[in-house]
Amino acid sequence: MGVATSDDPDFLDNVMASGAFSSGEADQIVEWQPPVRVADVKVAAVTGGDETFFLTQWNMQAIEAPAAWAAGYDGTGARVAVIDGGINDTHGDLAGQVDVACSASFVPGFAFNQDVGGFWHGSHVAGIVAAADNNFGVIGVAPGATIMALKALHDGSGSFGAVIGAILFASDPASFGTGCTQRADIINMSLAGVFLKSSARGFQAATTKAVNFAASKGVLVISAAGNNGLDLGQFFDLTVIPAQSGSGLAISATGPLNFCQGATNFRRFASYSNYGEDLVTLAGPGGDFVGSDDDCSIPRTTGGPDVTFPTWVFDMVPAPCGGSGGSFTCWAAGTSTASPAAAGVAALIVGKNPGISLGKLKAKLKNSADDEGKVGKDEFYGHGFVNARRAVQ
Numbered sequence: 001m002g003v004a005t006s007d008d009p010d011f012l013d014n015v016m017a018s019g020a021f022s023s024g025e026a027d028q029i030v031e032w033q034p035p036v037r038v039a040d041v042k043v044a045a046v047t048g049g050d051e052t053f054f055l056t057q058w059n060m061q062a063i064e065a066p067a068a069w070a071a072g073y074d075g076t077g078a079r080v081a082v083i084d085g086g087i088n089d090t091h092g093d094l095a096g097q098v099d100v101a102c103s104a105s106f107v108p109g110f111a112f113n114q115d116v117g118g119f120w121h122g123s124h125v126a127g128i129v130a131a132a133d134n135n136f137g138v139i140g141v142a143p144g145a146t147i148m149a150l151k152a153l154h155d156g157s158g159s160f161g162a163v164i165g166a167i168l169f170a171s172d173p174a175s176f177g178t179g180c181t182q183r184a185d186i187i188n189m190s191l192a193g194v195f196l197k198s199s200a201r202g203f204q205a206a207t208t209k210a211v212n213f214a215a216s217k218g219v220l221v222i223s224a225a226g227n228n229g230l231d232l233g234q235f236f237d238l239t240v241i242p243a244q245s246g247s248g249l250a251i252s253a254t255g256p257l258n259f260c261q262g263a264t265n266f267r268r269f270a271s272y273s274n275y276g277e278d279l280v281t282l283a284g285p286g287g288d289f290v291g292s293d294d295d296c297s298i299p300r301t302t303g304g305p306d307v308t309f310p311t312w313v314f315d316m317v318p319a320p321c322g323g324s325g326g327s328f329t330c331w332a333a334g335t336s337t338a339s340p341a342a343a344g345v346a347a348l349i350v351g352k353n354p355g356i357s358l359g360k361l362k363a364k365l366k367n368s369a370d371d372e373g374k375v376g377k378d379e380f381y382g383h384g385f386v387n388a389r390r391a392v393q
Contacts, residue, residue, distance in 0.1 A: 028203065029159050038119055039289075039313045039331040042321060045092060045137035050301035053138050053329050058259045059128075059285035059317050062266035063341060065141050067389035068348050069133075075142025077354055078347035080129050081170035081184035081219075082340070083163060084122035084191065085156065086115030087149035091123055092327035093131040093138060093320040094147070102180035103149035104169055106162035112151040119321050121156065122149065124332055125190045127320035128340035129347065135302075137329050138318050141344025141388060144351060148184050153191065160203050163189070163242070164210045167221070171214040184219055185350045185361075188343035189242055190336035192226035192274075197239045204241055211246030218358045220365075221248035222343045224335035225274045232276030233379055240279060249362070250279050252380060253286025253338035260296035260314040267372050269380050273335055280382040282369055284341040287316040287333030345386045352392050364391060 045052040060066060068074075079099070089098040090113075103112040115122065126147050131140035150170060152162040170187050173180040195203070211221045223243045232238060243250035253270040256263045269275075270288045291312035298314060299306050309331075317337040321330035342365070349364050350356060356364075368391040369384030377383050 029157055039309065039316055042118060042328045042330050043307060045327055045329055050135055051133075051137055051139045052300050052302050053307065053318050054301050056298050056307065056314055056318050057138055058256060058266055059287070059337075059341060060139070060141070062254070062285040063141065063345060063386055064389035068392045071389075071392055073348050073352050073392040074133065074144035075130065075344065075347035075351040076144030078142060078145040078186065078350035079148060079182065079184045080142070080145050080343055080347050081148040081150050081166070081187045082122060082126045082129065083150045083152050083166040083170065083187060083189045084125050085153040086110070086113055086120060086151050086323070087122040087126050087147070088120055088320070088323050089113050089149060090324055091320045091322070092136045093127050093134070094123065095132070097126070097130050097132055098147045098149050102173060102182060104166075104178065105151040106165040107151055107154045107158065110151065110154055112149045114151075115323060116155045119330055119332070120323055121153070121190070121336065122151065124319040124321050124330060125188065125336060125340045128317065128337055129188060129344045131320055137320060137327065141341055142347035142351065145344070145347040160206060163191070164206055167210040167214055171217040171219045183217060186343050186346045187214060187219055187221045188340050189221070189223040190339045192224045192243055192335065193241050194226055194228055194230065194238055195241060197237055200239060200241065204239055204245060207242050207245040209246070211242060211248045215247045215358060220346055220358055220361055221246070222339055222346065223248055223250055224339040225250045225252045225280055227272045227334050228274050229272050230274045231379065232274060232279040240274060244279060249281040249342070249365075251335060251339040251342045252280045252283045252382065253333075253335045254283055254385065255286055255288030255333060256315050257288065258291040258311050258315065260298055260311045261292065267385050270333070275379045277377065277379045280379060282342055282366065282383055283372065283381040283385045284338035285317065286335050286338030289316060289333050291315045342386045345388045345391050348388055349391050368393070
């Protein structure tokens with residue numbers, strides 16, 4: 001399969017008339033779902049004795065990441081392709097974490113490290129996977145892993161062609177002739193679109209082929225389940241792309257209610273997450289935003305003034321944000337933030353087990369998850385909630 005571009009409005013008709021191709025679809029720009037909520041706060045990190053905002057990272061506690069790190073596993077050797085918007089590779093938590101030579105943009109006119117606005121979804125996602133362990137800002141699930149920054153979105157929107165092109169690049173970069181020859185072990189796509197099956201057959205088929213191509217190269221594809229609060233088991237006419245495309249894994253979200261006030265149930269199912277037995281493979285920490293409006297404070301590990309926000313902000317997930325204007329941390333919630341946590345756990349597994357097969361990687365990720373909700377696979381948590389400690393045992 002492949003992606004072709006042309007300004008000729010008759011290009012598809014002419015190509016199909018040639019008889020050289022069995023199928024084709026005109027591309028479409030999609031406004032892929034952003035995090036369901038981004039707090040209107042942005043805090044500059046400082047260098048100190050530990051990650052500045054580590055005490056706010058309930059998501060790392062939720063998946064028992066510190067136990068995996070203490071056992072000596074940080075994802076070193078694993079490569080995670082983040083297919084998203086622009087990623088700021090100069091951010092204090094991302095500098096040195098991105099393989100620039102194997103990063104690329106599939107959005108004409110923009111480099112992989114360009115985007116707009118003050119948030120930068122791609123930076124946030126990449127940081128959850130692999131923000132550096134550098135006594136600055138926050139830490140990622142797999143701080144030793146390497147990020148391939150693949151820009152397929154700009155300002156939250158992107159075409160199917162861009163997403164598919166990025167999947168193909170991550171899986172077989174050598175075929176693109178850019179000089180990059182080392183594929184990803186894992187692809188994370190913190191993007192989701194809900195479509196009528198009847199109107200998206202071509203796009204679903206193309207995305208499925210791309211995801212299955214990645215699998216044929218040994219690459220694990222992980223995607224967000226989406227933020228519509230829908231039971232896909234009740235809406236048989238709908239499909240979530242790319243979560244339900246091919247052999248990839250779909251991640252639902254959980255989040256605490258008033259963490260800053262002492263809540264410890266980090267596996268409470270998030271208010272917005274899509275669910276359904278045919279959708280969800282695993283669950284991860286995505287955060288929520290329905291807690292108290294009362295102000296609450298959490299200390300910085302580096303000293304200085306406490307971080308003070310409305311309580312509900314701390315129920316969200318902190319990670320790097322923003323462009324080249326500084327190294328900030330932002331809080332956001334969504335299956336967009338749950339998916340990279342699962343990708344990070346997968347990276348820990350790869351780091352411990354170099355060369356692990358795709359089948360064994362999937363099995364380890366599922367079998368090490370904690371069974372939440374109903375016994376066995378269920379519509380909310382799938383095979384369970386990802387657990388970094390158990391994943392590297």
